[in-house]
Amino acid sequence: MRTATASPAGNSLTALTPSQKRFFGENGYVILQGFFDADRVAEAKARIGALWEDRSPSNPLVIDYQGPDAATRAHLRDTDPSVRGQPYKLNDVHLADPVLQNLALDPRLVAILGDVLSGTPLACNTLLMERGSQQGAHFDTFYMPSPTPNMMCASWIALDPVSEDNGPLFYYPRSHVIPPFRFSSGGLHAIGEEMPEANAHLARIIAEYGLQEERFYPQPGDVLIWHAQLLHGGSPINDLRQTRTSLVTHYWTTLDFPDPASWIELSPGRVMLRRGHQHVAKASDPADVDAFVRGLRTPRKYLADVPADFDPHAYLLHNMDVFRNCMDPYLHYVLHGRGEGRKW
Numbered sequence: 001m002r003t004a005t006a007s008p009a010g011n012s013l014t015a016l017t018p019s020q021k022r023f024f025g026e027n028g029y030v031i032l033q034g035f036f037d038a039d040r041v042a043e044a045k046a047r048i049g050a051l052w053e054d055r056s057p058s059n060p061l062v063i064d065y066q067g068p069d070a071a072t073r074a075h076l077r078d079t080d081p082s083v084r085g086q087p088y089k090l091n092d093v094h095l096a097d098p099v100l101q102n103l104a105l106d107p108r109l110v111a112i113l114g115d116v117l118s119g120t121p122l123a124c125n126t127l128l129m130e131r132g133s134q135q136g137a138h139f140d141t142f143y144m145p146s147p148t149p150n151m152m153c154a155s156w157i158a159l160d161p162v163s164e165d166n167g168p169l170f171y172y173p174r175s176h177v178i179p180p181f182r183f184s185s186g187g188l189h190a191i192g193e194e195m196p197e198a199n200a201h202l203a204r205i206i207a208e209y210g211l212q213e214e215r216f217y218p219q220p221g222d223v224l225i226w227h228a229q230l231l232h233g234g235s236p237i238n239d240l241r242q243t244r245t246s247l248v249t250h251y252w253t254t255l256d257f258p259d260p261a262s263w264i265e266l267s268p269g270r271v272m273l274r275r276g277h278q279h280v281a282k283a284s285d286p287a288d289v290d291a292f293v294r295g296l297r298t299p300r301k302y303l304a305d306v307p308a309d310f311d312p313h314a315y316l317l318h319n320m321d322v323f324r325n326c327m328d329p330y331l332h333y334v335l336h337g338r339g340e341g342r343k344w
Ligand SMILES: O=C(O)CCC(=O)C(=O)O
Pocket: 127, 129, 132, 133, 134, 135, 140, 154, 168, 169, 232, 233, 234, 235, 246, 248
């Protein structure tokens, strides 16, 4: 599929061509070949090494292991270097590292994303991986649906060549036009106990609509942009020795966050959600929760929408997944928790 969306001068592209725009609308993704040059790629890879080496208490990064200790979340500074040889996800490097931030919020990239989204993209999180995720087919809206449906997209920046052996990203072209799976809340946000049903639904729509999986075999510097509702995942890794470094950024838009206190604008058009790092918390820790609640900058719109006696501490302590994912309890309650019948 790479030729269908090839751009003659990827590293000077600042807007999608009309045919690329049409391709995105019809297929739910677009590939920008050679978007970042070799220097940007080398610089980014050097930063990843430096972040791993930074053992100082001021290194705020939080890692999710995906290897033998899958489901472990820890500070990168405390992580044994051997974990680097296994699949992992490093959360939100854009909050801590200017070089990686400049990839996620590259001026040319945000101009293109703004066009795709018809609004200013708002980087809500990043995931840095040095190996494939091997994650099953999913919609990103299971994890971080935008407040307004479809006002969301993702960029996937290749920093290594990808082949069949190092776990290529896969996706189903045109899956974005299929009505999304709705959880019992009526929303798109995943409810843990209902995931088996959601996965069975995905298998059914793949068969019913005759969706054909495609795999992405990029060169370093290539970028894939996908629509909020494009079904995708990571293929199995055949050779764990090979890295498959990529930076994924999920973007909402500033239209959903009209209060500028919710963002940080690095320069015009380059905007990220004002938020902290993910929380490393194994059990309910009221002191951590308290510190988090004190630092909140909840948009007024959401504050006004919760019951007068809503207690954000109690909500986070009852719903540690919300705390671990560093989600604002008021916003989470209004967008998801109320519909899901969450306790507080
Ligand atoms: O790179 C991968 O293997 C999958 C990444 C992904 O699904 C995501 O970050 O949304």
